Amino acid sequence: MNLLLLLPEDLVGPGVARLRGRRSAHVREVHRAEAGDTLKVGLLGGGIGTARVILAEGATVELELGELDQPPPAKLPLTLVLALPRPKVLNRVLASAASLGVARIVLVNAWRVEKAYWKSPRLGEDNLRLQRVLGLEQAVDTVLPELVLARLFRPFVERELPALAAGTRCLVAHPGAATPCPRGILEPVTLAIGPEGGWIEPEVESLRQVGFTPVDLGPRILRTETALAALVGRLF
């Protein structure tokens, strides 16, 4: 945790935040914060600055906020269209994408996504927010990447994706594609990454129909979060 990120529900009065649970425990046990100490904090969706600990007792920490006037780092102009990963992988990928500065994440169905993944409790609102918050805490950012769930592949690709991807360079990662993935590009990107085992051909064709170019990432099969970070490093 490189930034203590305050959520709207933490604010209990003008300029005062009260923490319990995970972040309170972290502040108490890792930062070993006592009343009077100063911590680096950010406000979800807002600025970054410092806060003074005014109470640290048991499971509760209260903070008096200073000026939170430093802006968070800019987001990457990247929409990630990601085939829903296995629940175990989902958490890591959400946190990693948020830390990298991805602006928007669409979790989409695909042929090789097991139906059970859509029933995972990890798709609950609270977990989806928590994982992105963990990525922001790591990267010292305050702005949640937007998150969209698309439970049906074709209706999403045909009806919603063209508007989401308008004005961006549209790439679909597809091993064996003739075009290597471009590098160091300056325009906004929409990047589609398939499930373990990859997209099936009709899915690639659907994406191609709405303007996506299949690109190859080399001979190595990487874990989703490794591939995502390598792609972000390569593209921007």
Add this chain to the structure above:
Amino acid sequence: MNLLLLLPEDLVGPGVARLRGRRSAHVREVHRAEAGDTLKVGLLGGGIGTARVILAEGATVELELGELDQPPPAKLPLTLVLALPRPKVLNRVLASAASLGVARIVLVNAWRVEKAYWKSPRLGEDNLRLQRVLGLEQAVDTVLPELVLARLFRPFVERELPALAAGTRCLVAHPGAATPCPRGILEPVTLAIGPEGGWIEPEVESLRQVGFTPVDLGPRILRTETALAALVGRLF
């Protein structure tokens, strides 16, 4: 596991391998392999091809190897000099680096590396090999990245690093450095990545003395394995 990687000790006769334990369980439970099935296999340090299951009973799988005549993918011309991570992080980073095709990994001490990390059982030979093997299985590669442990920073940097890094572009990741990290370079690279909290200035100065250029990676603080993948994507 995208490749079943056979180790020298698996070979029990000419062209015959016997598996027990983790890989045997994977072949039985995930591949659901039965006698007569064909699997994609590679030989550690050797080629890639197929093998036929000749016995699958209980915890044992026996394989008859075909021609293993496909070469593994080329390594990246990259030596990674990595401050020893927390034990929990070490496993992920080793597997991730191996999957990305890093040719050589040096785990080095640094001021902000806790001494206890060097006593972790994860630094045992078996675990260090296993984690790299897991990365190779993921990426469909057979060649272990070379691994060097350097328990003393200055003697390593002054006496050993110059020879290891000879003829390569030498970069040290250092937030706030004046030079941004280069991209898409064609020469071999030696890349030094610090611990959580970063290198201290005297360490950066020691590296600078032997030819390393400090480079900045942008405002976001990334987890080690995320930073590594993003750097690899950016550099190569």
